[in-house]
Amino acid sequence: MNVLSENPFQVCKKILRTIKEKGADIVIVDFHAEATAEKIAMGYFLDGEVTALFGTHTHVQTADEKILEKGTAYITDIGMTGPKNSVIGMNIEASLKRFVTTLPEKYRVATRRGNT
Numbered sequence: 001m002n003v004l005s006e007n008p009f010q011v012c013k014k015i016l017r018t019i020k021e022k023g024a025d026i027v028i029v030d031f032h033a034e035a036t037a038e039k040i041a042m043g044y045f046l047d048g049e050v051t052a053l054f055g056t057h058t059h060v061q062t063a064d065e066k067i068l069e070k071g072t073a074y075i076t077d078i079g080m081t082g083p084k085n086s087v088i089g090m091n092i093e094a095s096l097k098r099f100v101t102t103l104p105e106k107y108r109v110a111t112r113r114g115n116t
Helices: 008-021 036-046 092-101
Strands: 028-032 052-056 073-075
Touching: 008 036, 028 036, 036 052
Parallel strands: 028 052, 052 073
Antiparallel strands: none
């Protein structure tokens, strides 16, 4: 967050004011952030102000879904979209080669089967 020109917490508040002035009843926030702490803090910051907040980025879903004290639905990370049989969306064989040999291997996006 230190490289951003604007603070995401303050930007969210500005956007929320605009959305609510236009009469939105349901507000769902996708907060794409690196650290889980950033996402958890944003959840508490927006609790009661938004309908739901879900974090994205880490490729693997967290198991901390809950309804916060003021009624906001929350989960730190919903996981990834993409091929189920993959290593974070990448071809399994290429990924294994990188880990097993410690040599560079170009990542290739997995197909539906995950390996071709």
